[in-house]
Amino acid sequence: MKAEVILSPGEYVHHSLRGATAVVIDVFRFTTTVLTALEAGLDRFYPVAEVEEAWALKEANPRVKLAGERQSLKIPGFDFGNSPLEHYGKSYSGGDLVCSTTNGTRAIQAAKGAEEVVLASLRSAEAVAAYLRRSAGEIVILPAGVDGKFSLEDTWCAGLILSKLDVEELGDGAKTALLLWEQIDRSQLVQSAHGRRLQNLGLHADLEFCLEIDASPGLVLWDQFTGWGALSR
Amino acid sequence: MKAEVILSPGEYVHHSLRGATAVVIDVFRFTTTVLTALEAGLDRFYPVAEVEEAWALKEANPRVKLAGERQSLKIPGFDFGNSPLEHYGKSYSGGDLVCSTTNGTRAIQAAKGAEEVVLASLRSAEAVAAYLRRSAGEIVILPAGVDGKFSLEDTWCAGLILSKLDVEELGDGAKTALLLWEQIDRSQLVQSAHGRRLQNLGLHADLEFCLEIDASPGLVLWDQFTGWGALSR
Numbered sequence: 001m002k003a004e005v006i007l008s009p010g011e012y013v014h015h016s017l018r019g020a021t022a023v024v025i026d027v028f029r030f031t032t033t034v035l036t037a038l039e040a041g042l043d044r045f046y047p048v049a050e051v052e053e054a055w056a057l058k059e060a061n062p063r064v065k066l067a068g069e070r071q072s073l074k075i076p077g078f079d080f081g082n083s084p085l086e087h088y089g090k091s092y093s094g095g096d097l098v099c100s101t102t103n104g105t106r107a108i109q110a111a112k113g114a115e116e117v118v119l120a121s122l123r124s125a126e127a128v129a130a131y132l133r134r135s136a137g138e139i140v141i142l143p144a145g146v147d148g149k150f151s152l153e154d155t156w157c158a159g160l161i162l163s164k165l166d167v168e169e170l171g172d173g174a175k176t177a178l179l180l181w182e183q184i185d186r187s188q189l190v191q192s193a194h195g196r197r198l199q200n201l202g203l204h205a206d207l208e209f210c211l212e213i214d215a216s217p218g219l220v221l222w223d224q225f226t227g228w229g230a231l232s233r
Numbered sequence: 234m235k236a237e238v239i240l241s242p243g244e245y246v247h248h249s250l251r252g253a254t255a256v257v258i259d260v261f262r263f264t265t266t267v268l269t270a271l272e273a274g275l276d277r278f279y280p281v282a283e284v285e286e287a288w289a290l291k292e293a294n295p296r297v298k299l300a301g302e303r304q305s306l307k308i309p310g311f312d313f314g315n316s317p318l319e320h321y322g323k324s325y326s327g328g329d330l331v332c333s334t335t336n337g338t339r340a341i342q343a344a345k346g347a348e349e350v351v352l353a354s355l356r357s358a359e360a361v362a363a364y365l366r367r368s369a370g371e372i373v374i375l376p377a378g379v380d381g382k383f384s385l386e387d388t389w390c391a392g393l394i395l396s397k398l399d400v401e402e403l404g405d406g407a408k409t410a411l412l413l414w415e416q417i418d419r420s421q422l423v424q425s426a427h428g429r430r431l432q433n434l435g436l437h438a439d440l441e442f443c444l445e446i447d448a449s450p451g452l453v454l455w456d457q458f459t460g461w462g463a464l465s466r
């Protein structure tokens with residue numbers, strides 16, 4: 001098994017994903033939120049980059065729910081923002097979610113071209129690692145970053161997942177991610193650039209929830225050909 | 234003093250350099266080579282992104298020397314490639330160098346907009362740190378990377394320089410660079426993606442020379458308004 005971690009969104013374009021399993025991570029908060037929404041009973045999610053695209057999908061199919069944020073705040077008129085706590089403990093009877101978030105959605109779009117696309121978060125780290133252990137190939141992890149920049153918490157999560165795998169060949173970014181996970185305590189992640197922003201918005205409960213490790217058995221896969229993602233059954 | 238390290242060239246555009254001292258690092262080999270050429274007696278260097286621009290400058294002023302590489306190899310017709318050993322031990326009586334290298338030149342161009350631009354390498358780490366200690370402001374370090382990607386050796390050098398400073402506020406990238414420097418032994422840098430490429434080209438002596446720490450007292454500054462750089466006198 002070989003693995004690389006693309007440390008910065010601006011670098012996605014320079015890496016080949018062909019034949020690889022791509023793992024998209026947006027701990028604060030997109031991949032955590034999608035996992036939680038699906039575990040609460042929603043059937044599928046559809047990430048879009050632009051708000052206009054979400055509205056167009058809603059017009060075509062009024063039953064879809066819209067979720068998304070800009071600058072960490074709920075988009076006006078949308079059904080949901082980007083908080084996992086909007087979904088946690090709920091019990092939906094199916095339904096589809098169209099999502100647009102600043103960082104996570106774009107990272108998913110960047111993963112097109114990979115053999116398959118997995119969404120990961122701290123809560124699903126072990127579930128994702130178990131899935132990756134069964135695939136013997138190449139893994140490329142895409143931390144979603146924050147506003148186009150390196151994100152400490154997403155890269156730390158990449159390191160955590162790598163620590164659970166038996167990788168023979170680590171790229172320079174993967175080595176860096178592993179070191180971050182080894183040397184930085186989880187409690188420090190709330191002090192990352194993104195963590196501080198969410199703290200300033202009073203989203204302490206979201207941060208705490210997103211930082212729980214291995215709390216969920218759910219594995220989220222995204223199908224780049226249909227554009228829809230769902231829990232693996 | 235506050236400091237950030239931009240871990241990936243693709244991220245330059247997302248960081249503001251206004252008011253900051255920018256430090257450009259291309260250990261393998263551009264900033265090492267420029268330092269060595271200037272210490273051998275050349276007066277100035279002028280980085281350009283494109284080969285055509287270098288030829289045009291030569292046509293306008295035939296006395297300038299051209300230096301540069303593509304894919305680590307000397308550009309055909311140029312006076313020099315990108316090896317510090319082409320200059321080490323030489324004694325030039327002045328002269329100007331026009332340089333075009335894949336990563337380093339582009340990082341320098343990206344540093345436009347900073348208050349001032351310093352070039353750093355492992356050989357000049359202490360000289361650069363001494364200069365930065367005298368400036369009390371904000372430092373943004375730009376590892377040049379390799380082909381648009383994160384570079385382990387440049388980021389390690391950023392960590393080394395930071396370790397010599399008293400920084401109160403470290404950005405997430407700066408924390409990561411410091412960790413890399415603390416946890417990765419210098420001997421491992423020849424195994425970075427870029428290091429392996431140069432090894433494959435048989436450039437072992439270049440690698441050894443570039444990896445010498447604090448071997449030079451020279452401080453290279455680049456003036457973004459004239460486009461010329463030189464040793465600080």
